[in-house]
Amino acid sequence: xxxxxxxxxxxxxxxxxxxxxxxxxxxxxxxxxxxxxxxxxxxxxxxxxxxxxxxxxxxxxxxxxxxxxxxxxxxxxxxxxxxxxxxxxxxxxxxxxxxxxxxxxxxxxxxxxxxxxxxxxxxxxxxxxxxxxxxxxxxxxxxxxxxxxxxxxxxxxxxxxxxxxxxxxxxxxxxxxxxxxxxxxxxxxxxxxxxxxxxxxxxxxxxxxxxxxxxxxxxxxxxxxxxxxxxxxxxxxxxxxxxxxxxxxxxxxxxxxxxxxxxxxxxxxxxxxxxxxxxxxxxxxxxxxxxxxxxxxxxxxxxxxxxxxxxxxxxxxxxxxxxxxxxxxxxxxxxxxxxxxxxxxxxxxxxxxxxxxxxxxxxxxxxxxxxxxxxxxxxxxxxxxxxxxxxxxxxxxxxxxxxxxxxxxxxxxxxxxxxxxxxxxxxxxxxxxxxxxxxxxxxx
Amino acid sequence: xxxxxxxxxxxxxxxxxxxxxxxxxxxxxxxxxxxxxxxxxxxxxxxxxxxxxxxxxxxxxxxxxxxxxxxxxxxxxxxxxxxxxxxxxxxxxxxxxxxxxxxxxxxxxxxxxxxxxxxxxxxxxxxxxxxxxxxxxxxxxxxxxxxxxxxxxxxxxxxxxxxxxxxxxxxxxxxxxxxxxxxxxxxxxxxxxxxxxxxxxxxxxxxxxxxxxxxxxxxxxxxxxxxxxxxxxxxxxxxxxxxxxxxxxxxxxxxxxxxxxxxxxxxxxxxxxxxxxxxxxxxxxxxxxxxxxxxxxxxxxxxxxxxxxxxxxxxxxxxxxxxxxxxxxxxxxxxxxxxxxxxxxxxxxxxxxxxxxxxxxxxxxxxxxxxxxxxxxxxxxxxxxxxxxxxxxxxxxxxxxxxxxxxxxxxxxxxxxxxxxxxxxxxxxxxxxxxxxxxxxxxxxxxxxxxxxxxxxxxxxxxxxxxx
Numbered sequence: 021x022x023x024x025x026x027x028x029x030x031x032x033x034x035x036x037x038x039x040x041x042x043x044x045x046x047x048x049x050x051x052x053x054x055x056x057x058x059x060x061x062x063x064x065x066x067x068x069x070x071x072x073x074x075x076x077x078x079x080x081x082x083x084x085x086x087x088x089x090x091x092x093x094x095x096x097x098x099x100x101x102x103x104x105x106x107x108x109x110x111x112x113x114x115x116x117x118x119x120x121x122x123x124x125x126x127x128x129x130x131x132x133x134x135x136x137x138x139x140x141x142x143x144x145x146x147x148x149x150x151x152x153x154x155x156x157x158x159x160x161x162x163x164x165x166x167x168x169x170x171x172x173x174x175x176x177x178x179x180x181x182x183x184x185x186x187x188x189x190x191x192x193x194x195x196x197x198x199x200x201x202x203x204x205x206x207x208x209x210x211x212x213x214x215x216x217x218x219x220x221x222x223x224x225x226x227x228x229x230x231x232x233x234x235x236x237x238x239x240x241x242x243x244x245x246x247x248x249x250x251x252x253x254x255x256x257x258x259x260x261x262x263x264x265x266x267x268x269x270x271x272x273x274x275x276x277x278x279x280x281x282x283x284x285x286x287x288x289x290x291x292x293x294x295x296x297x298x299x300x301x302x303x304x305x306x307x308x309x310x311x312x313x314x315x316x317x318x319x320x321x322x323x324x325x326x327x328x329x330x331x332x333x334x335x336x337x338x339x340x341x342x343x344x345x346x347x348x349x350x351x352x353x354x355x356x357x358x359x360x361x362x363x364x365x366x367x368x369x370x371x372x373x374x375x376x377x378x379x380x381x382x383x384x385x386x387x388x389x390x391x392x393x394x395x396x397x398x399x400x401x402x403x404x405x406x407x408x409x410x411x412x413x414x415x416x417x418x419x420x421x422x423x424x425x426x427x428x429x430x431x432x433x434x435x436x437x438x439x440x441x442x443x444x445x446x447x448x449x450x451x452x453x454x455x456x457x458x459x460x461x462x463x464x
Numbered sequence: 465x466x467x468x469x470x471x472x473x474x475x476x477x478x479x480x481x482x483x484x485x486x487x488x489x490x491x492x493x494x495x496x497x498x499x500x501x502x503x504x505x506x507x508x509x510x511x512x513x514x515x516x517x518x519x520x521x522x523x524x525x526x527x528x529x530x531x532x533x534x535x536x537x538x539x540x541x542x543x544x545x546x547x548x549x550x551x552x553x554x555x556x557x558x559x560x561x562x563x564x565x566x567x568x569x570x571x572x573x574x575x576x577x578x579x580x581x582x583x584x585x586x587x588x589x590x591x592x593x594x595x596x597x598x599x600x601x602x603x604x605x606x607x608x609x610x611x612x613x614x615x616x617x618x619x620x621x622x623x624x625x626x627x628x629x630x631x632x633x634x635x636x637x638x639x640x641x642x643x644x645x646x647x648x649x650x651x652x653x654x655x656x657x658x659x660x661x662x663x664x665x666x667x668x669x670x671x672x673x674x675x676x677x678x679x680x681x682x683x684x685x686x687x688x689x690x691x692x693x694x695x696x697x698x699x700x701x702x703x704x705x706x707x708x709x710x711x712x713x714x715x716x717x718x719x720x721x722x723x724x725x726x727x728x729x730x731x732x733x734x735x736x737x738x739x740x741x742x743x744x745x746x747x748x749x750x751x752x753x754x755x756x757x758x759x760x761x762x763x764x765x766x767x768x769x770x771x772x773x774x775x776x777x778x779x780x781x782x783x784x785x786x787x788x789x790x791x792x793x794x795x796x797x798x799x800x801x802x803x804x805x806x807x808x809x810x811x812x813x814x815x816x817x818x819x820x821x822x823x824x825x826x827x828x829x830x831x832x833x834x835x836x837x838x839x840x841x842x843x844x845x846x847x848x849x850x851x852x853x854x855x856x857x858x859x860x861x862x863x864x865x866x867x868x869x870x871x872x873x874x875x876x877x878x879x880x881x882x883x884x885x886x887x888x889x890x891x892x893x894x895x896x897x898x899x900x901x902x903x904x905x906x907x908x909x910x911x912x913x914x915x916x917x918x919x920x921x922x923x924x925x926x927x928x929x930x931x932x
Binding site for chain 1: 495496498499501502503504505506507508509513519520521522523524525526539540542543544546547549550551552553581582585603604606640642645646647648649691718719721722723724725804806840841844846848850852854871872874876905922924
């Protein structure tokens with residue numbers, strides 16, 4: 021089945037839903053082919069080859085909406101009936117409508133033709149390379165879990181306003197969980213991953229090197245010390261602590277629900293002026309890039325926080341209507357989910373000094389590679405254990421520490437950023453620098 | 465379907481496992497009076513695992529014809545062959561337990577399908593309204609209902625032949641309270657294996673609403689906790705979380721072989737002798753535990769595993785591959801989430817068995833400590849048994865009495881050190897009945913539980929003298 025048949029299935033579903041009583045309807049279909057190879061216990065565990073399709077139908081009846089999905093394209097009619105029946109029992113909400121029709125400029129670079137010949141054997145080779153590279157670095161590192169996954173996906177969306185779009189994408193995702201073991205000593209586990217859309221750009225050695233470095237460094241860790249002061253977060257820790265709370269605040273749906281503190285804060289200062297955050301759904305080569313969102317609305321580049329000031333929330337059709345603002349094209353999800361709201365390729369803009377330079381002028385502090393703990397996105401309170409952490413002493417990287425917790429409030433520390441590094445790392449679809457925070461509580 | 469799978473399995477030249485899995489799920493979400501989601505989903509297909517030359521291959525199909533399933537068998541076999549060429553240590557054999565045959569229905573008296581979606585939607589709309597009506601300090605509410613109804617048929621070429629039915633409804637109640645720019649929240653959840661009236665009988669939804677509102681509101685006045693090492697009482701939910709997250713994962717045999725801290729601790733003392741910790745697909749002590757599992761996805765009957773018995777580590781959790789490696793009987797812990805997933809070693813219901821100390825006797829001699837109830841927003845544990853959990857509700861204990869509520873509490877430590885420090889195990893057992901999922905590459909519905917226990921661990925809070 022190709023994209024044109026997938027689109028035809030969507031159009032058939034839209035016609036069906038209208039015939040069954042919907043006044044507006046939308047169908048989103050996907051077909052996914054994937055091969056993957058999984059490592060467990062430091063050996064190849066299983067190799068998989070999958071193909072599957074799914075279609076999700078939204079039926080609208082006078083502001084009521086219902087959604088149904090099925091993975092069997094021979095049962096579209098049943099799913100349409102379910103969607104219409106669910107719409108009938110739901111209450112009216114005038115913001116439940118299809119998006120305004122808009123021109124969708126196509127996007128290049130989402131699909132690498134070389135992906136078509138990437139076989140189950142190629143996935144096995146990459147998984148084998150993860151093990152081999154780990155052993156070349158240090159035999160004490162054990163790969164507990166790793167997966168190399170290659171996916172080709174076709175998607176199609178049709179709606180009763182005449183939308184008819186398709187897209188083909190390829191994506192290679194690989195991740196590694198490893199620990200180091202030396203006699204009785206077992207390190208914390210570390211987790212790293214990589215992703216690309218192009219066969220040529222696959223490089224499993226980058227996450228392997230990071231995972232080994234972090235696991236090995238925590239092997240020698242000893243209890244840290246308690247203080248209140250400077251903490252340098254790695255890109256992964258920035259993602260876990262700062263971005264998880266920021267994404268909750270920036271999601272317009274949460275603002276409409278009255279759960280965010282930034283509902284009416286567009287233009288207001290929310291962070292140090294060194295902090296700028298953008299989301300670019302059309303980033304060339306971006307792993308979360310696409311021409312259109314889950315509802316078929318064109319993707320774009322959008323500043324979210326500019327020099328510390330809140331510039332925009334992210335919206336889908338529902339939230340933009342309810343808030344009376346522009347639809348930013350951030351409907352998220354797939355054929356098996358109701359369109360939600362989600363970011364695409366997020367980036368914190370780089371600063372001017374390297375992460376090493378940000379360490380050099382700290383007399384006492386902590387570098388945190390990985391964070392394992394809570395972040396309450398509403399209050400902003402965070403508290404949790406740091407992993408693969410090292411003290412900073414006299415401007416230099418000191419000894420690794422274990423059993424250390426950091427705590428604070430995201431919205432407070434955003435105003436106490438004393439540095440953003442010029443070097444950035446790719447954390448799946450996020451491009452993030454090191455971020456230095458002041459006045460953070462560290463307890464051992 | 466079982467007959468078809470059996471005949472395809474019997475004709476296979478290699479070992480194969482065929483699993484038909486039809487899942488129907490529904491989800492209703494109401495927030496602040498608005499219906500945010502009303503959806504249904506069907507996910508049906510056959511997953512095939514082949515074992516060839518000491519390696520596994522997997523393929524899946526939604527084509528339920530004989531031809532479609534046979535094609536998937538061919539792909540799984542050729543993929544396994546390919547994996548075998550790269551495997552360092554080929555698997556010698558799979559354990560050959562008494563494989564299950566027959567039919568294993570859930571047997572709920574009041575099945576979920578007997579209740580219309582209108583009825584379910586009406587209930588959650590009313591609960592959502594009640595959350596906001598209960599206190600003027602509530603700024604946001606959310607109530608959701610989700611159900612998963614599964615039908616499976618499993619056949620292996622070495623003789624398993626079973627059909628299974630299961631149903632897991634879940635309810636979540638979220639209350640967000642706010643005052644002077646400050647917000648606090650409480651999420652109350654309930655998940656079971658069973659029918660509609662079973663769910664309502666296990667915990668009253670109205671009680672869940674009152675609890676969630678009270679706790680969200682009370683937290684507005686709570687002060688940050690004082691951190692440090694403390695004697696604490698953990699409630700049954702946190703005991704279940706500790707048993708599952710911090711101990712259970714370290715005894716999954718695939719993690720053990722990967723170098724988990726338990727690798728050379730079998731038959732060693734790892735906990736206070738008051739502790740017996742088990743995994744069990746049967747819902748012992750109280751009915752409807754959400755990890756109910758009579759037969760696993762390898763066709764193996766599930767049985768109780770005593771992981772820790774009187775403080776001594778006695779067993780790991782196995783699938784057929786690791787059981788053969790260790791020369792033990794597998795007890796049915798291989799689970800796959802959907803037809804597109806291969807079975808992995810997973811827990812079911814994981815718990816500490818009840819002891820003899822009444823809760824009041826546990827509390828009375830405590831000079832300074834905390835009573836900790838429920839999991840907060842997240843919990844994580846490591847292969848070396850180090851854990852960090854957020855706590856939903858923490859109350860200071862002073863002079864044997866409950867004192868003020870505090871907020872932002874996390875607990876951390878090494879789970880085995882924590883188990884060693886247990887000096888009292890309560891006499892009343894409860895399941896957590898959580899609505900969430902355990903993640904290990906795939907999702908799984910699991911439960912945890914136990915009695916109250918008293919132990920020592922590190923409470924994370926603010927540094928003395930620090931501000932919020």
